[in-house]
Amino acid sequence: MKRIKVLFVCLGNICRSPTAEGVFRALVEKKGLGDRIEIDSAGTSGWHQGELPDPRSREEALLHDVDLSDQRSRAVIPGDYTRFDYICAMDSSNLRELKRNCPSGHGGRLYRLTDFAPELEIQDVPDPYYGGDDGFANVYRIVEVSATGLLAHIQAHDLACAEGQITR
Numbered sequence: 001m002k003r004i005k006v007l008f009v010c011l012g013n014i015c016r017s018p019t020a021e022g023v024f025r026a027l028v029e030k031k032g033l034g035d036r037i038e039i040d041s042a043g044t045s046g047w048h049q050g051e052l053p054d055p056r057s058r059e060e061a062l063l064h065d066v067d068l069s070d071q072r073s074r075a076v077i078p079g080d081y082t083r084f085d086y087i088c089a090m091d092s093s094n095l096r097e098l099k100r101n102c103p104s105g106h107g108g109r110l111y112r113l114t115d116f117a118p119e120l121e122i123q124d125v126p127d128p129y130y131g132g133d134d135g136f137a138n139v140y141r142i143v144e145v146s147a148t149g150l151l152a153h154i155q156a157h158d159l160a161c162a163e164g165q166i167t168r
């Protein structure tokens with residue numbers, strides 16, 4: 001059975017996209033869909049290549065019982081554009097960068113994470129790197145709502161057959 005592949009992308013891959021990866025994985029596992037959905041994250045830059053997520057992101061996630069400590073930062077690579085079905089940018093700048101590098105014909109896989117939470121009425125997950133700790137709590141809240149919406153979307157659009165629903 002084809003696995004749906006989801007990539008979360010921010011600038012450094014140490015704050016927002018690792019949070020999204022960890023939160024989304026927890027939601028997917030809670031629904032018993034761990035074998036149906038593959039999850040990863042990456043940065044449009046390789047500035048923090050090989051590093052653990054930022055301690056402030058790890059602390060915030062742990063408050064919600066989500067452990068980010070097995071993640072390491074990596075940059076987006078050309079193969080990601082064909083490998084992943086959903087490539088979810090954290091902000092407009094990340095999305096612009098992805099669009100600039102995406103091979104023609106594959107742009108339909110590019111999304112903003114917040115596309116899946118229209119009720120939030122925001123476009124960007126704000127970059128928390130140079131701000132205070134409340135920025136990390138805010139990132140977590142936005143990511144949690146959006147990741148929940150993304151999973152509902154994938155269940156409805158990609159996994160509906162497996163759940164016994166008719167897809168036509």
Ligand code: 4NP
Pocket residue numbers: 010011012013014015016017047127128129
């Ligand atoms: P992220 O946050 O894109 O959410 O991982 C940042 C991490 C590092 C930097 C900027 C944003 N930086 O300038 O090094």
